[in-house]
Amino acid sequence: MIHESPIIELGGLRFDLSIILMLVVTCTIVFVIARLATRNLSVENPGKMQNFMEWVVEFVQGLISSTMDLKKGKPFLSLGMTLIMFIFVGNMLGLPFGIVTEYTDASKAHIFGHEIVSVTEKIHDEQVANPGEEVEVGVAWWKSPTADASVSMGLAGMIFVLVHFLGITRNTKGYFKHYLQPFAFFLPINLIEQFSKLLTHGMRLFGNIFAGEVLISVLITLGSSSIVGAVASVPLLMIWQGFSIFVGSIQAFVFTILTFVYISQAIDTHEEH
Template sequence: MHEAPIIQLGGLNIDLSIVLMLIVSCIVVFIIARLAVRNLSVENPGKMQNFLEWLVEFVRGLSNSTMDWKKGKPFISLALTLIMFIFVSNMLGLPFGVVTGYHDASKAEIFGKPIVSVTETLEKLHQQHPDQEAEVEVAWWKSPTADANASMALAIMVFLLSHALGIFKNTKAYFKHYVHPYPFFLPINLIETFSKPLTHGMRLFGNIFAGEVLIAVILKLTSLGPAGGVFSVLGLIVWQGFSIFVGTIQAFVFTMLTLLYISQTYAVGHDHD
């Protein structure tokens, strides 16, 4: 596996590849949204406008399936942004990857900061095999959602938002649901509540990460000669298509669960009164 380009900044380990890919994802989503609304027309809408209108209706349908329109309307923009951002993030690692190799720890620097993941790994390799030239490969371009930190950050953001809405907008019903239908259900309800962000984020991470790992394995078939190259190309074509399907489904599932969690703490909680 390739190393991540990690530097230390303010006592924190910063993965530059994730920062880079999150910025790229935001830029791509902004460009798509800007193109979709650039020339709005009622009589002759363009392809991008039709796509955006379809997506808005699709997200509205997701919202209506979890809560009534009056309560769900304020979250349409959130859901629309999430489904676009996660879909784009899932797709970024499919077309290609950017990998650099390092043999000398003194050259493993960026912005004047050492890439600690490289320097530490090179040092370990030199200690284990002092007579061999060590090399560490660093992946710069990949899907940000293939990193557990990015996926869990999205899940925790949704977790905090949904529970903040429940506490401040639906206080009585929110706290009452923890002892619903009986007080001794409190531990079970608490476990359920705190397990949701874990399953929410890890589901997204696991599916995207597994897809990129398999792509890397398929590419290594080229080292087996001409036959391996043929199988590598065919396998890559098939898996790329399947990965697009998986990435789309995961964007849908994450957004659907976001609206569902919001409805459980903010909207549907009134049913327990």
């Protein structure tokens, strides 16, 4: 069962409260991990958190060195660490549990004095389509932020802007020249290629995480349908959650290394990328 998002309107703009909540939670977890890892630094007797952070640093340095000269890529170390930790934590948040509230009365669909428009609109549409029937709308408050297209595309959009800013400022001649290679009439194709990178960069992350959460939701629904469904869903859910951890890790890795690949291509001083 796909649940609605808790959306309110402020100043004519719509805000998804679940995404805002999950972004705050993700940022908080990443900040706490980083703070704990760097609180009591020691050369002679490093703690477990310090060892973990050192492993992350070495891992990201390996990603950088595999795509560009490490001296060129060293300024992007913090970017890579932030991306891989933020995306990994965000990918994992929707796996352990979910928080869902049910609404049957549109007049009660309010929070902080604001109407939850996604609920009231859904209830109205269902009542029009099925008059006289009781309508129940579920609202998901806890989920992976990367399972929302706006978050994944927002991350990809920030990288897109950064990549082209670096290309224009650090490799101006080569950056503009590569749009005309191998011939000038390839300009439209090269422009389409750049925007396709933006789309695939974000949608790959969104698609994998969203699909995983949909299947988890289906298995949970199966478990609540009958005794047989409950028995069958438990091992399936355990297996899929284990696989989702693997997928979430891979997607954090893929997003980060593609970021370095795109940066390398933009600042490359060679004639061809």
